[in-house]
Amino acid sequence: MTRPRAASERFVAQLPTRIRSRVEVIHSPILEIKPLAVQVHADEAKGLIFTSANAVNAAMSLDVSRKMPAFCVGPVTTGTAKGAGWDARMVGATAEELIANLLKHRPQSPLLHLRGEHSRGNIAERLTESGLAVREQPVYKQHLLPLTDRAGAVAEGNEPVIAPIFSPRTARQFADIWVGSAPLWLAAISEATAEPLYSLDYVRLKIAKEPTPKKMRKAVKKLVKHAMRVEGGEATD
Incomplete structure (x- = not known):
């Protein structure tokens, strides 16, 4: 494994x-996952995007506010976010499905995508280009x-x-x-x-x-x- x-x-x-x-x-x-020593600026965010349970765990360790919804990819990430105290909603099994659902339902924005240093999909960029304001911030590193x-x-x-x-x-x-x-x-x-x-x-x-x-x-x-x-x-x- x-x-x-x-x-x-x-x-x-x-x-x-x-x-x-x-x-x-x-x-x-x-691959070893470690939270980054960063401060998450989420004061203006209306919701979070989590595409991995690693990001949820890092957000927990960085004491990110639970007072906003979390839009998640997959059941494991969603369950982890719910267990941590966020109002978590699974909005897709993949990043592509997440993007499509967020653009369809247009939640309040701006949103904040918390992710690893190495990430695929350009989620924040693609959503912002489509009219849904999304910032992104790495909150964990992946050491090989x-x-x-x-x-x-x-x-x-x-x-x-x-x-x-x-x-x-x-x-x-x-x-x-x-x-x-x-x-x-x-x-x-x-x-x-x-x-x-x-x-x-x-x-x-x-x-x-x-x-x-x-x-x-x-x-x-x-x-x-x-x-x-x-x-x-x-x-x-």
Whole structure:
């Protein structure tokens, strides 16, 4: 598992018991999330935009006001924001859906998009150009990490390795640091995430039908079944 530990454990815990029993789970986060030491200027904002749970957690640590609605991408981000005390509304499963819904319903603005240092989609710029005023501010950084010693050793083995990849930046890092000879089975949460992985020597690359944890779990479930049938033995995840 290449995500930060808490997110990885949450994902694995929601896999079917039968799938978990057939794999050895190895946690090797290749991206570390840390809040930035910044002051968030949200006094004039009429609402927040969250496109990741990482941004919500960073906003919590920076004591951003809960007295405004939060417009979120995906159920995990929305649930995290609700749990933190915001009036959170899921307005799309993807950034594209969020943009379309905000432009359709036109909430009070200006809005403030709190995001990571590295972000895709140009959400604030595109919404502002379409007449909905949105500012953006990075509130967390994403520090790239190498594979752990354990993950590196498994990569050099001959057992099948199943790697779920959840973001384009993580995919680029994984493609850069994977040098193993183990049979590699990949699950990507989106086509954009899959793109950097095409350069790797893999057995199979499966793209989730939707960029959601539910569809990623389904993709991993299918990969485990295929890998066990093709390779035999125990798979690592």
